[in-house]
Amino acid sequence: MRPSGPTASLALWLHLRRAAALAGGPVGPVAAPPGDGPLILLHLSERGEEPPQAGALVTALVARRPGLRFAFLGAAPPPDALPAGLRAVSLALPGDPAGTRSLIRALGPRAALILGDQLPAALITEMAEQRLPVILAEARLAGHNRRASWRGAVDRGLMDKITRILAPDPAAAATARRLGAAPQRIELTGPITETRPPLAANEAERRALAQILAGRHIWLAACPTLPEARAALAAHQAALHHNHRALLILAGLPDQAVPEIRAGLEALGLAAVLRSDDEDPSPDDHVLIAEDTHEMGLWYRLAPVCFLGGTLLPGPGLAPRHPFEPAALGSAIIHGPATQVHGAEWGQLDGASAARLVMDAAELSSAVADLSAPDQAAALAGVAWSVSTGGAAVLARIAEIVVAALEEAP
Known part of the structure; x- marks a missing residue:
């Protein structure tokens, strides 16, 4: 394991400073979805041809904790994949610390779930500053295995701020360890795969x-x-x-x-x-x-x-x-x-x-x-x-971890 050190912390700090300098201005008014249930920030990767499958995971989360609300960031989930009546909003994620901080204050989330290979630095950092859990799932991290690069140093700086890493395969778990994630924060859950009811027959x-x-x-x-x-x-x-x-x-x-x-x-x-x-x-x-x-x-x-x-x-x-x-x-x-x-x-x-x-x-x-x-x-x-x-068991385990984390959040 390569621990996060001063170089990684400095790289992350400079990355966020640059994002702040390039910010496009203050974030407009943000309204949380109605209800008083806990809110989860769910970030979907914008990389790849399709966003990660979120509908089945959202369904598993709501089944485990009725009343959950969601704010979707990053890629928009297909509306027909989400459970009916879900209390959710889709929002643009500010790339800078100040805008992300304003978004978090307006929404009052209890946890952030990052699905896919993107590591939104401002979101992860600001959630950690608020002592709120950040959970990374379904991330194979192939594009982040750059230990000698400056971007690799930024990624290592983020690893300490992620509460749990739910790896879809052994290669992803190994990459997370190489980036400096503590082994006790990594769990090999398997991938989120579509679960389909068996076709009917007479x-x-x-x-x-x-x-x-x-x-x-x-x-x-x-x-x-x-x-x-x-x-x-x-x-x-x-x-x-x-x-x-x-x-x-x-x-x-x-x-x-x-x-x-x-x-x-x-x-x-x-x-x-x-x-x-x-x-x-x-x-x-x-x-x-x-x-x-x-x-x-x-x-x-x-x-x-x-x-x-x-x-x-x-x-x-x-x-x-x-x-x-x-x-x-x-x-x-x-x-x-x-x-x-x-x-x-x-x-x-x-x-x-x-x-x-x-x-x-x-x-x-x-x-x-x-x-x-x-x-x-x-x-x-x-x-x-x-x-x-096996996809049903993976969904159940991820939902269990996320709900436990948000229940323990301050």
């Missing part, structure tokens, strides 16, 4: 299909592009050499792709059944084509293995599905490298080795063959389930 239909398909290895290609659907058919044809009773479910296909897929099936000598024809797969059928997406929860429940389309081969297709959908329903996940959509969730799954990454159609075939072994599919699915449901 239980009677699930039981009936499970009985019809008993003993067959089932795998799912969810919303594949047309080239991915072709790759899935080739992978399935290879799988049939080892397990002649295997069944592939192609679900979520654009209407215009179905005729070409059926032609490809015929060329490969594979028998298929259309879900829209209201027919159940027979023992001789190799592929079930479920064009619509409204039964995706049913297919996730029936298929121990799922390839999520839109991640491997570009082409016409429906929007990629959220990876936590199959994870929450016990399906082992295969995906390609194109994970920009739902990137944070893919990062969590891959970081925990909770999904199988494939780079081309040949690797897709290998992954399907490997995961036809029930023990391998179950192990991968179990880790994915833990990742997809």
Whole structure:
């Protein structure tokens, strides 16, 4: 650990003096949201393409301490992500100490929660001057790992003023220690990830299909592009050499792709059944084509293995599905490298080795063959389930720490 010392304190002091010199004038009148519940200043990072997810955390905080009020600073949270009836205001954060001091006096906060990688120096310093808790969460701090720079010295000066650092991953915790944060102030909570209720399914239909398909290895290609659907058919044809009773479910296909897929099936000598024809797969059928997406929860429940389309081969297709959908329903996940959509969730799954990454159609075939072994599919699915449901525990822990801090504040 590199402790904060005179150089860091001087750097922070000079940084704030410069901010004061560049200040644009006094802050206008500020009105706190109505109510008499404790107020939290919630600063959202303005870095990155999207602000950190705040809606689920705000919901967890209000559930733990009803009546909380919020003043959002930095990036504005999406209004539809916030709980209905929330008492909150969105305000511009002054960058200078005097303006920030005026803002704090007008609002009377009990705590500040900083979400993301930005470290607003004036806000952190002025809250610490008032002996009010400052909690940093969901900060990976990658852009602050500059120990030899002047900005690094400013960051080290701020570390002593942050009450708790709730690190999303070990790398963030290590960076906080290198910047001089005391180890007892750092807690590895894990990241804030979106928690999603499992997709619904008709239980009677699930039981009936499970009985019809008993003993067959089932795998799912969810919303594949047309080239991915072709790759899935080739992978399935290879799988049939080892397990002649295997069944592939192609679900979520654009209407215009179905005729070409059926032609490809015929060329490969594979028998298929259309879900829209209201027919159940027979023992001789190799592929079930479920064009619509409204039964995706049913297919996730029936298929121990799922390839999520839109991640491997570009082409016409429906929007990629959220990876936590199959994870929450016990399906082992295969995906390609194109994970920009739902990137944070893919990062969590891959970081925990909770999904199988494939780079081309040949690797897709290998992954399907490997995961036809029930023990391998179950192990991968179990880790994915833990990742997809762990976000609720992270939210609960962060809310617990924040509410405890504001209750102890003077």
